[in-house]
Amino acid sequence: MSEQTLENLLKEDRTFPPPPEFAAHANGTAELYAQADADFEGCWAEQARTYVTWSKDFTQVLDWNPPFATWFADGELNACWNALDKHVEAGNGDRVAIHFIGEPEGDTKDYTYSELHDQVQRAANALSALGVGTGDTVAIYLPMIPEAVIAMLACARLGAPHSVVFGGFSSEALRTRIDDASAKVVITADGGYRRGKPSSLKPAVDAALVHGDDVTSVTNVLVVRRTGQDTAWTDGRDLWWHEALAAAEPTHEAVPVGAEHPLFILYTSGTTGKPKGILHTTGGFLTQCAYTSSVVHDVHPESDVYWCTADIGWVTGHSYIVYGPMTLGATQVIYEGTPDTPHQGRFWEIVQDYGVTILYTAPTAIRTFMKWGEEIPAKFDMSSLRLLGSVGEPINPEAWMWYRRVIGGDRCPVVDTWWQTETGAIMISPLPGVSAAVPGSAMRAIPGIVADVLDEAGDPVPDGGGGYLVITKPWPAMLRTVYGDDQRYKDTYWGRYDGVYFAGDGAKKDVDGDIWVLGRVDDVMNISGHRLSTTEIESALVSHPKVAEAAVVGAADVTTGQAVCAFVILRSEAVEEADDVGEGAELVQELRTHVAREIGPIAKPRQIMIVEELPKTRSGKIMRRLLRDVAENREVGDVTTLADSSVMDLIKAGLGGTGSS
Ligand code: WTA
Secondary structure, three states: OOHHHHHHHHHOOOOEOOOHHHHHHOOOOOHHHHHHHHOHHHHHHHHHHHHOOOOEOOOOOEEEEOOEEEEOOOOEEOHHHHHHHHHHHHHHOOOEEEEEEOOOOOOEEEEEHHHHHHHHHHHHHHHHHOOOOOOOOEEEEOOOOHHHHHHHHHHHHHOOOEEEOOOOOOHHHHHHHHHHHOOOEEEEEOEEEEOOEEEEOHHHHHHHOOOOOOOOOOOEEEEEOOOOOOOOOOOOOEEEHHHHHHHOOOOOOOOOEEOOOEEEEEEEOOOOOOOEEEEEEOHHHHHHHHHHHHHOOOOOOOOOEEEEOOOOOOHHHHHHHHHHHHHHOOEEEEEOOOOOOOOOOHHHHHHHHHOOOEEEEOHHHHHHHHHHOOHHHHOOOOOOOOEEEEEOOOOOHHHHHHHHHHHOOOOOOEEEEEOOOOOOOOOEOOOOOOOOEOOOOOEOEOOOOOEEEEOOOOOEOOOOOEEEEEEOOOOOOOOOEEOOOHHHHHHHHHOOOOOOEEEEEEEEEOOOOOEEEEEEOOOEEEEOOEEEEHHHHHHHHHOOOOEEEEEEEEEEEOOOEEEEEEEEEEOHHHHHHHHOHHHHHHHHHHHHHHHHHHOOHHHOOOEEEEOOOOOEEOOOOEOHHHHHHHHOOOOOOOOOOEOOOOHHHHHHHHHOOOOOO
């Protein structure tokens, strides 16, 4: 964010208190703050017992040996039982759990809680027939279809941690994730629908399982038939999902596990090339997901139609499609496709047709809708909406105001929710029935969470000051470690301040003490709400035979928040070729495609600039700040710490409008 924006933040004086009728029925109340302040552990114990059903109650709440925590450790439960059986047993089996809307028009299907329960029991038996037991990891690589939810819950039912890999990731990314977690089974589909066309998934799994002479940990691949496209088949390894489920026993007892039993691993980009396997456990995670679905999203399961537009491959899909809302017994919409297929009003048509009451989406989507124009949502009746949520990146006040006015009809509270893959659940957000929300601010830590903004020395900044966003007390849904790498867990999150969790974000407190999250302060980029590390993309570029060195920065982008910009030094053999402008442009395309193949299309650089030198400090560290100036067409800042201060002139002279795309 620019200095100008920072200044503006402090002057924001628009506030939106909750409408009285909303406040009157809101789950989250002002008393919760006082209750949590007065008795931190007692408050969490109460949430754990209110929102989660335990097959064995816990006696111990928190055990904190910084930076390792256990929550509710001697309790036992099953997450899948809480998401399904609990509701069926309570007599709510006929309630719709999922209104599934496929991308092709007319491709819809509703699943009641009973129907999901049936499917999940069969899926658990099918997995167990393949030798998946408690503690075995299952990789899930699926489009946004109900089978993704069914697969995750079937794993949870067995106590087999799932590792969901976003369907937009490449086979290479899938391979490293499968290998890191030693997954036993992969659940995938022949393909999915994206922008009006079937696109394949299974070939990426086939490629990921080829290991030269090494043996893969994967023994079987379960394949959902979604598109019906031709699919290569490895006999003995590959099985159709529908056949395996049909052959499976119809009933399955959920396996009670200890509260600290691993529920899932989810990989996220860090500041090095190797993604981190964020490990979440069962009891604390489920507690905080369900609690926040209730007090922040204000889900009233008997009357709401909830819709979170995230993909199941990201943490938002885990916490706020599967575990939070389903533990409450909510009815929700799951939509497979993109917002503009077949027309730019698709989202609003869904809101109208299904009577969506709560919408949870990302600022990048909101900015895209703004660009498309408000006449599009105006064509639909969206009067069912009563609450709007935002997640994934800072939401600028203009987008916040547009969201509230155009989508929320000026009547729906907007909750800007800050959290991370690592935090597992919402940490900083207004409570929609309590807080007077300020456009662009995530406001304050929710009851039970203690956040602050610290300066370099570790002292809290005064109101009006900026610094590093931290969490000063452990919380139930916190990551327990980086899978297989405790040291990285300690160094990454707990290394900057003693006993305090550093989130990697910069933040500012305004004059009222409300928190404004400003974005990452490390080498992690946020592209359309997706986390990507600069180093990961640099490694992908350098793995191309023509590239000698690469530096990647995230440059501001009006729609996607940030965009990937790469600076590349070619190997000498490739330089001559690229000297010719035509071939240079071709090479840039080749490199972009290469990154998409190595990581996934979301990582494709918006721009690649071929340069002769990169700006480095005397110790050899690339000065990304200067490259960002170039990528954002700014006057280049202070170059005095550069080993060779003429490098920036060289870069600027060399660019001259060519070599980028
Ligand atoms: C950013 C997504 C500002 C932040 C749930 C964080 C936000 C990263 C917000 C985590 C928000 C998320 N305001 N920034 N409301 N929500 N972020 O792990 O930089 O995919 O560190 O989790 O997204 O991204 P992740």
